[in-house]
Structure formats: C-alpha cells, structure tokens
Amino acid sequence: MVASAQIARQLYGKNIKVVYIGPCIGAKDEALRFEGDAKVDAVLTFVELRQLFAEFNIKESTVEYSDFDPPLGYKGSLYAVSNGILQAAGLDEDLMQGNVITAEGKDNVLEAIREFESSIDFIRKHFNLFYCEGCLMGPGTSRGGKKYARKTLVTDYANKKLKNFDLKTWEKACKKHSGLTGFKAEFAVDDQRLPQPSEEKVEEILKVIGKQNSEDKLGCGACGYESCRDFAVNVAKGLTKTDMCITYSLKSKHDFIRTLKLTNEKLAKTQEALLESERKARQDQQAAQEALERTSSMLQKLPSAVVIVDENLKVIESNQSFINTLGEDAEDFNEIIPGLVGADLKTLLPFQFYKLFSAVLTTNENVVNRDVHLGDRLLNVSLFSIKKGKIAGAVLRDMYLPEVRKEEVIHRVTEVIDENLDLVQKIAFLLGEGAAKTERMLNSIIESHKAGKK
Ligand code: SF4
Structure with a gap:
C-alpha cells in the first residue's frame, strides 16, 4: 500500500490523492502511520467501495474497461491467498525446501504459537500467520463469500495475467522505482501478556456465569473461547465481559424479564392502591369542604x-x-x-x-x-x-349591646353566686368539723367528770 502510494506520486506528481482499496480494516490504521510521499489519503474496504458504486449508480456494464497502470504487481496478484505472499516475495514454499509455515484463522494461529513455544528446539521455521481467515475472507469483504471459490477466482486471474506477462518490462520498472525508502522495520520485545488471574477470581467469574460445576465448564464455544474456564480467565484479565457468554446472557435476559414482570405486577398493584387512596382523598376532601362550608355558614349566623x-x-x-x-x-x-x-x-x-x-x-x-x-x-x-x-x-x-350586657350580667352574677356558694359550703364544712370536734371534747370531759364522782 505504502510503496504503491510512493510510486503513484513519482509518476503523477505530489499533489495527487491516494486511495487504497482492500479487504482489510487493519489498513485503515496502517495508513495513519505514513506521511509525505508515502501518505495514503483514504482507505476503503470492498464493502465501502460497493456502497459508493450503489450510491453513485456505477455499474460494470456502464463503465469503460481499463487495466491497472504499470508497474504491475506480477505475482503480487496472489497476495490475497494466505501463502500467496510467499510467492509474491519469491520465497520458496516447497514443503521440503521451504522455511516458512503458514497458518490462518484464530485457532490455527494460536495452536501454531503454542507449538512453536513448546517445540522451539526443533521447529526452526518462520511463521506466516493470519489471525483472520486471510485477505480472501477479510472483514472488509462482502459477507457470505465462499473462501475456496474466491481462492479459485484469484488464482485463475493471476494465471490469466501472468500468461503473457512481460517480465523484462516489469523488471525494468521495478529497477526504476527501486530507490523507494521507508520500509525498514525494527522490532523490540514488548511483552503484552497480562498477569494470570488468581484461581479465586476465576472461580468467582465461573460462579457468576453459572458454570461452577466441572461438567459445565467445557462450554459451547459461542463466546469464541475453547472452554468456559478459558473465558473466565479472559474476563478476569479484562479482555472480555460476562455478557459475551451466551448462556449467561440468556439467563440474565430471562431473569430480567421475570423481574420486569414482577415489577410490572407490583406497579399495577401500587397504581390501583394509589387510585383507591386518591378516590378516598377526594371523598375526604369533599367531606372536609362540606364541613367547612357548614362551619362557615354557622359562623356567619353567630x-x-x-x-x-x-x-x-x-x-x-x-x-x-x-x-x-x-x-x-x-x-x-x-x-x-x-x-x-x-x-x-x-x-x-x-x-x-x-x-x-x-x-x-x-x-x-x-x-x-x-x-x-x-x-x-x-x-x-x-x-x-x-x-x-x-x-x-x-x-x-x-x-x-343590651342583649349581651344582660347575658353577661347574668353570667357574671351566676359566677359570683357559684363562687359564694362554694365559699359558704367550705365555711359550713369547717364549722361542721369544728362543732363535731367540740362535741366530742365536751362528751369526753363529762365522761371523765362522771368517772371522778364515782
Ligand atoms: S459462551 Fe458461555 S457457556 Fe459457551 S463456552 Fe463461552 S463461557 Fe462457556
């Protein structure tokens, strides 16, 4: 991509815009790393290109055919096939002589790395690894494509183009542009592995997703991990989320629906109770209003x-x-x-x-x-x-006011009479008490006098 951008600018001037069209979304990120003559102004996937064709009504039947401008890629047309890159680069891919092992797809790539690590002493090969299924099935290609049909189309096209290929002209063109720079790459160790989570943490996550029993831990593989345990380890590392487990997600959904149903029922009951209390409050308010009106009219008549x-x-x-x-x-x-x-x-x-x-x-x-x-x-x-x-x-x-005065006089006289009566009663009581006491004393003197006479 970057070499093509530089050659295009050498041929057509620095002010052109370079657009790269391919099957890989990784190219969108790669394009951001280059400036100057190597700059790629836009990266489109095949899916986006088809959308543009549809939007601007561009059809193969209505446009004029035009071949690629030289210099052509030669065997680079095989690049889309996983080991096509080896052929394009002129590397030997013969099983006996070759020094490169190609693996594509997540499982194969991980397996290749694991084996390389465990058998590093005798696997002395380069690895050509595609975590995806290769450019043929890249994420920027249309969904539902058939891998081997595409492979056939690519190899047939390459065969057709290479049949009468003018190798001399191609070599001359390559020489002309051989001064391109900026492709040197250096690599340094940058360990990206995350620390292994504790067993307790993994067990805790397995419990959350409902896979605590050993027979549950094999898993269905829907999350993309080999086992539920593998999945739990990656959740603990923060690389995925429990929601990615299909069984957990379904269970959560069911639980959520059940809770929602219960909440709705509760809500309906609360609503009913609310309506009832509103009805009662309205009745009370009406009764209070009536009482108020009654009191008010009584008040006015006082x-x-x-x-x-x-x-x-x-x-x-x-x-x-x-x-x-x-x-x-x-x-x-x-x-x-x-x-x-x-x-x-x-x-x-x-x-x-x-x-x-x-x-x-x-x-x-x-x-x-x-x-x-x-x-x-x-x-x-x-x-x-x-x-x-x-x-x-x-x-x-x-x-x-005469009627008030009369009423008040009666009231106050009654009050005075009541108070006097009360006083009189108290005096009478005291007098009564005194008389009884005196009588008791006199009787006791008489009794003692009588006793003295005897
Ligand atoms: S989707 Fe869930 S049940 Fe299936 S393997 Fe992954 S973690 Fe296990």
Whole structure:
C-alpha cells in the first residue's frame, strides 16, 4: 500500500490523492502511520467501495474497461491467498525446501504459537500467520463469500495475467522505482501478556456465569473461547465481559424479564392502591369542604363576632358581626374582599388587641373572657388556639349591646353566686368539723367528770 502510494506520486506528481482499496480494516490504521510521499489519503474496504458504486449508480456494464497502470504487481496478484505472499516475495514454499509455515484463522494461529513455544528446539521455521481467515475472507469483504471459490477466482486471474506477462518490462520498472525508502522495520520485545488471574477470581467469574460445576465448564464455544474456564480467565484479565457468554446472557435476559414482570405486577398493584387512596382523598376532601362550608355558614349566623387568623395574623375567615364590630372601614373593605380574607389583623385592630392573638399563637394558651376597649366600645374577648402556632381564633362580644350586657350580667352574677356558694359550703364544712370536734371534747370531759364522782 505504502510503496504503491510512493510510486503513484513519482509518476503523477505530489499533489495527487491516494486511495487504497482492500479487504482489510487493519489498513485503515496502517495508513495513519505514513506521511509525505508515502501518505495514503483514504482507505476503503470492498464493502465501502460497493456502497459508493450503489450510491453513485456505477455499474460494470456502464463503465469503460481499463487495466491497472504499470508497474504491475506480477505475482503480487496472489497476495490475497494466505501463502500467496510467499510467492509474491519469491520465497520458496516447497514443503521440503521451504522455511516458512503458514497458518490462518484464530485457532490455527494460536495452536501454531503454542507449538512453536513448546517445540522451539526443533521447529526452526518462520511463521506466516493470519489471525483472520486471510485477505480472501477479510472483514472488509462482502459477507457470505465462499473462501475456496474466491481462492479459485484469484488464482485463475493471476494465471490469466501472468500468461503473457512481460517480465523484462516489469523488471525494468521495478529497477526504476527501486530507490523507494521507508520500509525498514525494527522490532523490540514488548511483552503484552497480562498477569494470570488468581484461581479465586476465576472461580468467582465461573460462579457468576453459572458454570461452577466441572461438567459445565467445557462450554459451547459461542463466546469464541475453547472452554468456559478459558473465558473466565479472559474476563478476569479484562479482555472480555460476562455478557459475551451466551448462556449467561440468556439467563440474565430471562431473569430480567421475570423481574420486569414482577415489577410490572407490583406497579399495577401500587397504581390501583394509589387510585383507591386518591378516590378516598377526594371523598375526604369533599367531606372536609362540606364541613367547612357548614362551619362557615354557622359562623356567619353567630351573633358574636368571630375571626380566625393564621400565624402571620392574616385573616383566614371572619363573620359579618366581626366586620360590624370593626366599623365602617372594615365594612368597605369587606365589599372588596368578602370576609376580609387575607387582610392583616394589625391594620384592623389596635396593638394591645392584636398582641393577644400573637400571644395565643406563641404560647398555645387560650385567653378567656378578657375585656378589651376598642374605641369607645368595651369588648369581651375569648381567644383560642385552633392549630398550635399556626391558627388562632377569637370570639368578641360588644358589651354595650343590651342583649349581651344582660347575658353577661347574668353570667357574671351566676359566677359570683357559684363562687359564694362554694365559699359558704367550705365555711359550713369547717364549722361542721369544728362543732363535731367540740362535741366530742365536751362528751369526753363529762365522761371523765362522771368517772371522778364515782
Ligand atoms: S459462551 Fe458461555 S457457556 Fe459457551 S463456552 Fe463461552 S463461557 Fe462457556
């Protein structure tokens, strides 16, 4: 590839673009390593070339035939066949004389390396190794191709081209371009082997993929490893993942489907319960709303003034009597905001009055029957906590209203009578106690006097 790029530039100038088309995706990486005259501007696989043909509607039947430009590859056309490279390079591949062993395919390559390592004393050969199945079946070729049919096509083509091959002209051309440079390669030891994982780690992975029993460890080979153990070792080395094991992956999938099913069932039940609680919450809300409306209408009908405030002393609810008690300003306000909802109590009542609300909210202690002056009125006020620290309410009665005054007088007189009665009862009790004691003492004196007379 790189030599062709250099020759193309020698023949057609430095400003040309070089595109390499081949069966190997490895060439895409190789091309990145060269610059200058050796630069390959793009690498296409045969699959990509076919896609381009399809995209631009290029068909063999509609284009003019043109052969390769010289210098031709000569036996290089056999390069695609695994040992064709030996012929192209003029190396002897005779089994008796040859010094090169060719192996292709992952299993054969690994086997060749293992054997070379174990029998290094007598396998004194070069190895021509293709981890893939050779260029004929390279990853850049179309899927489903037949290896031996392709091999036949390649060798037939090479035979045809070499039949009347002008060797002299070819040698002359080779000589002309023999000054190419940049193909020298040096190799240094760079051990890429990963440390062998511990037996515990391997066993742990075998357990994860469900292959802990010895009869399970032979495996199906679907992961590309010879055995499940081999696979586990490579998982431990970080070279593959447990998901690559087909049986584990299927089991995980089944487990996942089962879990998904269970989760779905749970979800359906939760959804049902949620709907039920939503239904109940709606009923409760409706009941609460009805209760609120009932309370509200009862509140409005009360002759006493009632106000309910939140922790910021904002009115939550108040009745008409409360608005009437506050006077004209509050009545005007009520026309804009019915019930004074949201109004600030601090703007409606004097300081010493609304402070009572703050005290109830802070201490949570009720204030009962407190007389408070509001302008020229005397109000009897009872404040109570409805929700600790959050909501407080108050009942106000205008003491100057005749019916209230009468009721209050009766109430207070009753209170006084009750207190007096209580006091009288206590005195009577004490008096009773004293009389009984005196009687007991007198009786004992009489008794002792009688005894003295005798
Ligand atoms: S795919 Fe799984 S079961 Fe088959 S050999 Fe690999 S590790 Fe073993």
